[in-house]
Amino acid sequence: xxxxxxxxxxxxxxxxxxxxxxxxxxxxxxxxxxxxxxxxxxxxxxxxxxxxxxxxxxxxxxxxxxxxxxxxxxxxxxxxxxxxxxxxxxxxxxxxxxxxxxxxxxxxxxxxxx
Amino acid sequence: xxxxxxxxxxxxxxxxxxxxxxxxxxxxxxxxxxxxxxxxxxxxxxxxxxxxxxxxxxxxxxxxxxxxxxxxxxxxxxxxxxxxxxxxxxxxxxxxxxxxxxxxxxxx
Numbered sequence: 001x002x003x004x005x006x007x008x009x010x011x012x013x014x015x016x017x018x019x020x021x022x023x024x025x026x027x028x029x030x031x032x033x034x035x036x037x038x039x040x041x042x043x044x045x046x047x048x049x050x051x052x053x054x055x056x057x058x059x060x061x062x063x064x065x066x067x068x069x070x071x072x073x074x075x076x077x078x079x080x081x082x083x084x085x086x087x088x089x090x091x092x093x094x095x096x097x098x099x100x101x102x103x104x105x106x107x108x109x110x111x112x113x114x
Numbered sequence: 115x116x117x118x119x120x121x122x123x124x125x126x127x128x129x130x131x132x133x134x135x136x137x138x139x140x141x142x143x144x145x146x147x148x149x150x151x152x153x154x155x156x157x158x159x160x161x162x163x164x165x166x167x168x169x170x171x172x173x174x175x176x177x178x179x180x181x182x183x184x185x186x187x188x189x190x191x192x193x194x195x196x197x198x199x200x201x202x203x204x205x206x207x208x209x210x211x212x213x214x215x216x217x218x219x220x221x222x
Contacts, residue, residue: 035212040123041214042200042212042213042214042215043158043215045209045210048209056208090158094208096208101146101204102148102160102163103160103202103210105157105158105159107156107157
């Protein structure tokens with residue numbers, strides 16, 4: 001059973017703080033993703049990574065960075081948190097091996113920036 | 115442009131009534147489409163994909179390339195179907211494009 005685990009379910013941070021959101025997957029997937037989930041806006045891709053140390057910007061990368069030092073771990077970094085980054089953050093992973101393109105999601109981290 | 119459109123933010127139906135959640139897509143290649151579901155307090159998970167042509171929890175979805183649609187249907191809604199539903203397009207090069215989601219409420 002594929003497991004994607006996000007380190008925190010809820011986080012409250014202050015404006016200007018540096019925030020780290022961690023995600024670990026245990027299925028040896030090549031691809032990992034970070035999304036924001038906001039009501040009425042659906043899931044918007046922030047960044048994704050298709051290999052260790054490789055990263056690509058998604059649709060809304062401003063104010064975020066990522067790190068993938070190991071295959072199983074993908075971190076999202078908010079360099080200086082702002083109130084408009086209050087959101088639900090979802091991590092996902094997938095494989096490009098074979099024909100299966102299903103994305104597996106973590107339970108989400110609800111971040112509140114005050 | 116690559117796009118997935120779910121026109122309804124909220125769909126309310128009575129238990130036992132038929133359900134249709136609409137999804138339209140825009141994609142120049144051969145589309146690979148999915149429906150994902152998120153039940154209350156649970157993670158987003160795959161419900162079904164068009165290539166498998168299967169029925170999951172009574173739901174089906176048929177890809178209509180002429181109308182560029184992938185509507186999700188169920189003949190008789192149940193209360194446990196209440197959830198957030200997202201239509202998604204796999205656009206290749208690792209990228210998924212999600213619609214804005216439709217919240218389904220099944221009323222007793």
